[in-house]
Amino acid sequence: MKHLLATEGLKYHDALAILDTAEEMAAVTSREVKKLPTLRGRTVVNLFYEDSTRTRVSFEAAAKRLSADVVNFSAKGSSVSKGESLKDTVQTLDAMGADAIVIRHSAAGAAAQLAASDWSEAAVINAGDGTHEHPTQALLDALTLRRDWAAAHGSASPRGTDLSGMRVLIVGDILHSRVARSNVWLLRTLGAEVHFAAPATLLPLGVEHWPVTVHYNLDEALVAAPDAVMMLRVQAERMGGAFFPTAAEYSRRWGLTDERLTVVQQLRLGETEAPALILHPGPMNRGVEISAAAADSAQTRITEQVTNGVAVRMAVLHLLLTGDPR
Ligand code: CP
Numbered sequence: 001m002k003h004l005l006a007t008e009g010l011k012y013h014d015a016l017a018i019l020d021t022a023e024e025m026a027a028v029t030s031r032e033v034k035k036l037p038t039l040r041g042r043t044v045v046n047l048f049y050e051d052s053t054r055t056r057v058s059f060e061a062a063a064k065r066l067s068a069d070v071v072n073f074s075a076k077g078s079s080v081s082k083g084e085s086l087k088d089t090v091q092t093l094d095a096m097g098a099d100a101i102v103i104r105h106s107a108a109g110a111a112a113q114l115a116a117s118d119w120s121e122a123a124v125i126n127a128g129d130g131t132h133e134h135p136t137q138a139l140l141d142a143l144t145l146r147r148d149w150a151a152a153h154g155s156a157s158p159r160g161t162d163l164s165g166m167r168v169l170i171v172g173d174i175l176h177s178r179v180a181r182s183n184v185w186l187l188r189t190l191g192a193e194v195h196f197a198a199p200a201t202l203l204p205l206g207v208e209h210w211p212v213t214v215h216y217n218l219d220e221a222l223v224a225a226p227d228a229v230m231m232l233r234v235q236a237e238r239m240g241g242a243f244f245p246t247a248a249e250y251s252r253r254w255g256l257t258d259e260r261l262t263v264v265q266q267l268r269l270g271e272t273e274a275p276a277l278i279l280h281p282g283p284m285n286r287g288v289e290i291s292a293a294a295a296d297s298a299q300t301r302i303t304e305q306v307t308n309g310v311a312v313r314m315a316v317l318h319l320l321l322t323g324d325p326r
Pocket of ligand 1: 054055056087128281283301
């Protein structure tokens with residue numbers, strides 16, 4: 001693999017190699033000295049045209065823990081505001097030496113355009129392109145799910161295992177969600193069953209052709225589907241029009257409210273005694289798609305998702321720049 005642009009088309013053995021390497025990286029990050037020398041002398045450029053907290057900071061932490069040099073570029077406050085193009089910006093940063101470029105952009109396909117161009121020879125990692133894909137988010141979600149799934153089924157280690165038989169329910173603003181798209185492809189590759197619950201206005205055109213089961217009632221979906229419930233952020237910044245009447249109405253019909261939390265608390269991971277899981281990619285709109293009690297419950301893995309993001313991004317940088325699975 002030269003680039004990581006999407007989970008659609010990511011091969012099973014490549015996905016497992018990333019997850020297994022991430023487990024090795026997670027072991028490093030829990031040591032007193034959290035560094036490896038593997039990318040010493042290499043430069044990672046974080047090229048962010050959209051806002052980010054988790055992805056940008058964790059790519060920076062990941063690169064530094066592998067001893068790489070890091071250049072952080074944010075379009076806000078840069079010469080992009082003077083009209084500089086993506087091509088000229090990339091070529092400018094590349095001229096300072098880039099071995100990997102991590103790009104977040106509002107345009108679907110921006111990462112693929114960069115990877116296909118002659119603007120840079122660097123490895124390209126898609127950190128979110130419009131509503132298209134966010135592959136490292138799906139990989140960190142899979143790492144998080146796999147830990148609990150493997151432990152509940154008595155595996156001493158999640159290494160080498162997949163998500164066969166797991167039922168994952170993705171809820172909410174699927175229309176605007178690159179996280180949902182990347183999760184569908186990766187979860188299916190790893191053997192999981194994927195369910196959507198969303199209002200019809202927040203489902204993509206052609207969803208009936210996706211490898212998912214669609215529910216139009218969240219309470220029915222909770223009973224039918226999940227070992228894990230992944231709540232999505234309502235992406236108000238991508239909504240030009242009214243997709244639902246009010247935030248209160250959305251929460252009542254599609255939110256993981258305190259009442260629905262009591263239902264999720266009864267759910268189990270497959271046939272085991274372990275409780276079902278709650279995930280959210282962040283940032284959360286507390287009180288809209290998820291209540292404070294649900295966000296902070298014992299079944300929730302949101303903090304673990306963030307921690308696992310560093311390990312997954314270390315694994316991706318390591319594999320792309322050295323080709324050496326650990
Ligand atoms: N989940 C995610 O991509 O968060 P950020 O926008 O904060 O990076």
